[in-house]
Amino acid sequence: MAAGIRLEQVQKFFGANEVIRKIDLNIEPGEFVVLVGPSGCGKSTLLNLIAGLETLSSGHIHIGGAQVDDTPPRDRDIAMVFQSYALYPTKTVRHNITFGMQTRNIPKPDQEAAVDEFARLLQIDQLLERKPGQLSGGQRQRVAMGRALVRKPAVFLFDEPLSNLDAKLRIEMRTEIKKLHQRLGKTVVYVTHDQIEAMTLATRIAVMDDGSIRQFADPATIYENPADLFVAGFMGSPPMNMVPGRLVWDEGLFVVPEREHEGGLRFPIPAAAAARLGDDAGRKVVLGLRPETIFAAGTELPGPNRFVFEREVDVVEPTGPDTMIVFSVGGQDLIARVRPEDARAPGCSFRFEVDMDKAKIFDSETGLRL
Structure with missing residues (x-):
């Protein structure tokens, strides 16, 4: 089941520096929401707050209707894919994917069934006995996605997952991620500074600047009817x-x-x-x-x-x-x-x-x- 996400007056300080400025955001179950903005705008911090990797300074976060302000990440029914693949170099692809399931004592037949399902879906079923060092960047990112998918969470969080790939691979992986969302119907929150990724992937885009959301709307509205000069100038290539x-x-x-x-x-x-x-x-x-x-x-x-x-x-x-x-x-x-x-x-x-x-x-x- 996909879960909705609701942020109420979410605020985050690092020392005296306010990096998230009392954000309200309502993400419907099954949506693909992209947080986009320039470096330092607060988008990764906001994602980490949803994940539970950072603690709130004030406000509330709800996932699937439950308030999770003090809930540890492992209990939030989320899976996260990072910019770095964070794979175990000495383990095979199969063991990288099943490692989290092993720690949760999931029965071996269930582990194998999940690996088979998502390896086929991600087209890495021929790579299961290889180690990360034998894979290309795109293949490693697929493995990282497979490790997240086998958990079957209610929410997927992506933190600039394609930024380490070359231009051709970025386009290919972008298409794969969109296909996955269409097939699985899970809620996705995806961080990027690339407005092309935002426009092509999102059902709705949250354009961020200086810790605030300047506009939250579908891609067509963001592009055709920008709320202000910042959104108009940031979204579009070449810019407005x-x-x-x-x-x-x-x-x-x-x-x-x-x-x-x-x-x-x-x-x-x-x-x-x-x-x-x-x-x-x-x-x-x-x-x-x-x-x-x-x-x-x-x-x-x-x-x-x-x-x-x-x-x-x-x-x-x-x-x-x-x-x-x-x-x-x-x-x-x-x-x-x-x-x-x-x-x-x-x-x-x-x-x-x-x-x-x-x-x-x-x-x-x-x-x-x-």
Whole structure:
């Protein structure tokens, strides 16, 4: 059975340093929740609090409806997979997987049945008599996952499990972890600093910064409707373009970028968004534009709120299926994602088209989306 997790005003101090700032979080049974954020934001500490590897300074943690504030890790019905594989080098794969079951005096037939089941599931059934030193990084991580899976816990906790793998293996293991979740239906809390991992794995993402959760939502909402400038800038590769400016009313609402020359660009705000912003002319804002919402003029289906402008190409970055074009607005670099056949060489003039229906407006002082 999968178990839900509920955090109530969870707080953690290391000395005088508050590293977790009274977090409330409700994770439903069977969810795959990813804690994502930059190094030092508190995501691993929060995971360790759920695991019982760190003690709470204040607040409460519930797993499966039971309060576990003072419950030792072994009694929380959890299993954890770490960044380091932490395998016993002198034991075979089989013995690494069964070691925890042996210490809990699980009958040998049950141990063998569990090993057979999960070794097949993880495609390591041919490796059971090898030792960790004879395995690749990806195989060792599968063994570490197998050791966690055989416990059949209600909750799995992953602490940056793929960070030691190369790029190709990371993608393969990411797919395997997602398949496992879909098949087993267990609750997963997964820590990473990699926003691509977060977007591809999670049913919901908790974006963390400085010990707090800035937004907790499904991947589409996080990407399309970020709550603030931090989330908008952290989630996405390449990141969202941020254009500081001010609102100007001139028979419609516009964002005029800072340091843009007189008579330069004015990004028109669609009528529905302008009505929501109200009479805010003169307000300092940040205009957020995802790279894929800026493309070569005339190459996409027509839309009602498109804005065409011309700029010189500064840098061209081919990535295979897309090409990134870097250009300048108000002295600031912006990135457009275009088709390779539409790209132009640096120094050439380029006609860009931007879908203003997908633009985001943020308050420059609070950072909150308006």
